[in-house]
Amino acid sequence: MNDTITGYDMTAMNIIVAFVVILSVAFLTAWASSPTLRAWIEKPNQKFQNEAHRFDEALKASTMAKGRDTL
Numbered sequence: 897m898n899d900t901i902t903g904y905d906m907t908a909m910n911i912i913v914a915f916v917v918i919l920s921v922a923f924l925t926a927w928a929s930s931p932t933l934r935a936w937i938e939k940p941n942q943k944f945q946n947e948a949h950r951f952d953e954a955l956k957a958s959t960m961a962k963g964r965d966t967l
Contacts, residue, residue: 927934 927937
């Protein structure tokens, strides 16, 4: 069987794909098995969500203080 695409050997592509799959599995395993790592990875997302919520509440309070009900 000829393992080529437009004449190029697929070995390099196979190595890259295998490497990425191995790294992905290792990362997923580490993330799933370590609550500390999971919290550290998700901390920026939680911070962003908290800041967005604070902004929405401040905007709502500012809008209501000006006498408008809707944003």
